[in-house]
């Protein structure tokens with residue numbers, strides 16, 4: 001794809017004391033593409049996106065947004081630069097309504113700090129409808145929604161508040177089959193807008209192949225493979241998922257036990 | 258493939274079902290039962306002119322501090338220092354009124370005594386809140402420390418400066434000072450004037466003074482003069498605090514932040530809610546409520562002593578819970594707390610109107626409805642969070 005990357009990182013290193021969680025990671029994300037970030041548990045995926053989201057500061061390495069070097073000192077900085085993160089726990093409050101969650105921390109207010117509730121209800125409903133869910137009652141508590149609906153709420157919220165890079169941390173991992181597909185459809189609707197880059201973190205090979213345009217594989221804090229869908233063969237993906245080990249080798253090892 | 262969408266699965270409920278599922282409904286029903294029961298058991302005395310005034314007084318006292326406790330609880334914290342804060346604030350005001358302002362700043366007017374005290378209690382509330390959010394310790398233990406600390410400071414200060422742990426016989430400031438009158442005087446006298454006028458009509462129509470109708474309809478003493486002049490000023494402050502709390506909680510950005518902070522502070526923080534400032538602000542709000550409680554008492558009775566406000570922190574929390582506030586935070590309503598304050602206030606006063614009962618039944622009752630309320634609240638929480 002010819003478009004320039006919206007964001008790119010170079011040589012990102014993150015150390016937690018003596019422990020090196022990331023050891024020089026490069027990554028570039030393009031608008032209108034799904035960039036699948038894959039790797040085993042503990043590979044450093046969450047650490048990488050926490051740096052992109054401004055939660056952690058990198059030990060070294062650089063981040064560029066639209067070719068300008070940036071430094072995120074807080075999640076606020078990252079949000080302002082157009083990085084919208086949807087964490088595994090979604091950062092939703094169960095006891096509160098859809099609308100109150102949608103606008104949490106960024107409420108629309110009129111005179112005396114009064115909430116513009118009708119306006120907020122309408123926006124929350126419309127934004128969620130755009131990416132595929134028609135909620136009948138924006139006053140519904142989030143605790144009563146399905147996992148897929150919650151994902152959609154969190155994604156719609158990030159987009160409404162100006163995300164140009166949407167980071168989804170294992171959005172399908174805690175869901176049932178049907179809801180996983182709903183979330184993948186939602187991602188494709190966002191992708192179809194063309195102006196948003198999606199970073200899709202998963203360790204589900206099938207899901208990544210269904211929606212991914214570009215792939216980066218992490219193992220032990222390092223990139224062990226990267227490329228577009230065309231550049232990578234299906235076999236490659238499986239091998240890289242396993243952290244570089246050949247499935248055939250693994251089968252052999254298992255037999256030896 | 259059917260054309261059913263997710264939206265079809267949640268049925269919008271009718272008005273009636275929505276109403277009975279409101280979180281306040283439990284405390285509302287209990288309140289109505291108590292009002293009716295008390296009306297019958299006391300032969301209407303609990304709601305005659307003087308009975309109503311006395312009941313409203315205690316309801317307002319409970320309501321003022323419960324409002325502070327409830328908002329803080331919704332944000333996920335407790336304040337056990339409310340009672341000691343009442344004692345401290347009362348001591349501070351009475352002492353300034355008797356011995357003058359600190360640092361030799363001269364005579365204290367009621368206005369100055371109140372504001373010097375409020376400045377101190379707000380600073381204490383700020384300190385408590387800051388310790389809680391900075392240390393990450395449970396507010397239960399931090400405020401328990403302040404419960405002892407401030408009660409001790411109150412007694413020590415009393416003995417050092419005043420030699421005795423009580424002050425009585427202060428001048429009746431509300432006679433001359435509009436400010437003292439605003440806190441310790443009487444309000445809504447039009448209500449009692451109207452009641453007197455109505456009672457007069459009853460007499461002229463030939464009703465007996467001891468008939469049921471007259472008890473509720475008359476505000477006349479034996480000589481046929483007006484009996485009660487007005488409600489205690491606390492009532493006004495209770496209404497003001499409740500209305501402001503209701504508006505903030507349900508209609509403003511700050512209200513959304515309070516709910517968000519108590520529900521899940523990590524997700525609130527991730528969305529840019531200033532969680533720590535919300536909490537510190539609410540610790541200051543409970544300190545404010547305690548100060549209002551104390552100020553109304555001092556300017557009403559012109560006395561103070563070191564034991565004032567004892568156990569009030571526990572009543573405040575109990576009322577908040579009876580009113581439907583979740584112990585775990587994130588959920589609760591001002592209206593529910595008002596119902597809770599009315600219920601608990603009426604029952605605590607019931608012994609004065611039904612002399613046959615033992616006053617200790619109040620605590621038996623409070624314990625029982627507290628337990629019932631906790632179960633009811635837990636059911637509501639489960640319903641909302643889908644049983645998790």
Ligand SMILES: Nc1ncnc2c1ncn2[C@@H]1O[C@H](COP(=O)(O)OP(=O)(O)O)[C@@H](O)[C@H]1O
Nearest residue numbers: 016019021039040041042043044045046047048
């Ligand atoms: N705050 C931290 N302090 C110390 N070690 C951490 C911290 N966060 C993550 N790690 C370590 O970094 C490694 C990578 O973790 P993570 O990024 O969560 O992996 P992934 O999301 O790919 O499963 C893990 O070994 C984890 O224990």
Ligand SMILES: [Mg+2]
Nearest residue numbers: 042045046047
């Ligand atoms: Mg992870």
